[in-house]
Amino acid sequence: MSPENWTQVTEFVLLGFPSSHILQFLLFLGLMVTYVVTATGNLLIIGLSWVDRRLHTQMYFFLWNLSFLELLLVSVVVPKMLVIILTGDHSISFASCLIQSYLYFLLGTTDFFLLAVMALDRYLAICQPLHYETLMSGPICSQLVLASWLAGFLWVLCPTILMASLPFCGPNGIDHFFCDSWPLLRLSCGDTRLLELVAFVLSTSVLLGSLALTSVSYACILATVLRAPTAAKRKKAFSTCASHLTVVIIVYGSSIFLYIRLSEAQSMLLKKAASVLSCIITPLLNPFIFSLQPPYWEIKFWLQ
Numbered sequence: 001m002s003p004e005n006w007t008q009v010t011e012f013v014l015l016g017f018p019s020s021h022i023l024q025f026l027l028f029l030g031l032m033v034t035y036v037v038t039a040t041g042n043l044l045i046i047g048l049s050w051v052d053r054r055l056h057t058q059m060y061f062f063l064w065n066l067s068f069l070e071l072l073l074v075s076v077v078v079p080k081m082l083v084i085i086l087t088g089d090h091s092i093s094f095a096s097c098l099i100q101s102y103l104y105f106l107l108g109t110t111d112f113f114l115l116a117v118m119a120l121d122r123y124l125a126i127c128q129p130l131h132y133e134t135l136m137s138g139p140i141c142s143q144l145v146l147a148s149w150l151a152g153f154l155w156v157l158c159p160t161i162l163m164a165s166l167p168f169c170g171p172n173g174i175d176h177f178f179c180d181s182w183p184l185l186r187l188s189c190g191d192t193r194l195l196e197l198v199a200f201v202l203s204t205s206v207l208l209g210s211l212a213l214t215s216v217s218y219a220c221i222l223a224t225v226l227r228a229p230t231a232a233k234r235k236k237a238f239s240t241c242a243s244h245l246t247v248v249i250i251v252y253g254s255s256i257f258l259y260i261r262l263s264e265a266q267s268m269l270l271k272k273a274a275s276v277l278s279c280i281i282t283p284l285l286n287p288f289i290f291s292l293q294p295p296y297w298e299i300k301f302w303l304q
Contacts, residue, residue, distance in 0.1 A: 009168035012097050012187075014090045016177035016272065017081075028085040034284055035078045041287025042067040058136050059125070059240075062118045063290060065145050069114060070283035073107040076100060077178045077279045094168070097179040102160045104178065104279065108255075109206055110152030115248055116210040116217075117144045122241055123217040127224045155202055162195040180275060211252055218245065243290045247282065254278040 018024055049055045049064035080100065084090050092100070121141075124132050163181065169189040176183045181199065185192050221241060254277040257270055 009094060009170055009172045009187075011091045011093050012172045012174050012179065012184075014084060014092060014177060014179075015173045015175050017084065017090065024085050028082060031078055031082055031085075031280075034280060035074060035082070038074050038280075038284045038287075039071060042071040042283065045287055045290065046071075058121055058138075058141050059118075061138075061141050062114065062121060062145070066111075066114055066118070067286060069107055069111055070286050073104070073111070073279055074283040076103045076107065081177055092179065097174075097184070098160065098164055101163070101179040101181055101184065102156060105156040105159075105181070106152050108152075108278065109155045110148050111251060112206050112210040112255075113148035113151050114145065115244070115251060116213045117148055118244055119214040119217040119248070120144075122244060123220055125240075126221050155206055159195060159199045159202060162198060166190045166192065166195065176272065176275070178275075178279075180271075182271065207252070207255055214248055246289050247286060250282050250285070251278060254282070 018027060045067040046064045049060045077100075080092070121136055124135050128135060159181070163184065166188040167190040168187055171187065174180075174183045174187065185196065218241070225238060254274040257274040
């Protein structure tokens, strides 16, 4: 079809929902319970971090920011899914679809940066305990969190602008439960090579860059912990990293799965499962994972 004959799509239809009424009811119930538990758990972490003065530490400052981030992430996706199941209206406007996609990738990218910052915080607390308060002071913590948000905002701005400029002339059915980028690209009737290249470079760089920083931090932590004089101190050091490391494995594992190339049917199913893990399951698990760690004030200067 020639460009002059293109008719711009004004709305999309989300097709990634079961057709059976029973399955829809079960999905609605599961999503509602998941969202309530996720919101309650993350809000409790945020509230306790503000109220309890013993939690006014660097680690809990990063933790409540992570909880706020995860709460926003699940709120970008799940409420719209609940409305679709409840009303039966699977349509979403072109502008709303782009906004949802932008917010999803903004929060996901910020999540990578914030997890890397938290890994750096643990490295300084364990490997540089005498200089920790100076190197990770309150203003520096705030600047690192602000930098994570700003980097996430700028990182996904260019791909979103390129996506908004693409022509969509039909069909308008998105084989997903929210406006992810890869099913949107499949619907464009224009040239998507530039956007695919930009998205690949940016997503790969943020994924591998933040993972490299996190890996180096934990390699240094491991080397330091193994030199600890007693098993009790090694256990305390490992325990303060276990929660963060668990979340890192889940987040990066689900993201890496998105790059695996299988058959078309397997690839679609895998990408949907990875999306569910990253934007629904991980925010749900975060409060439970981090609630298992010991009080940070007991292990902050474990080498002293």
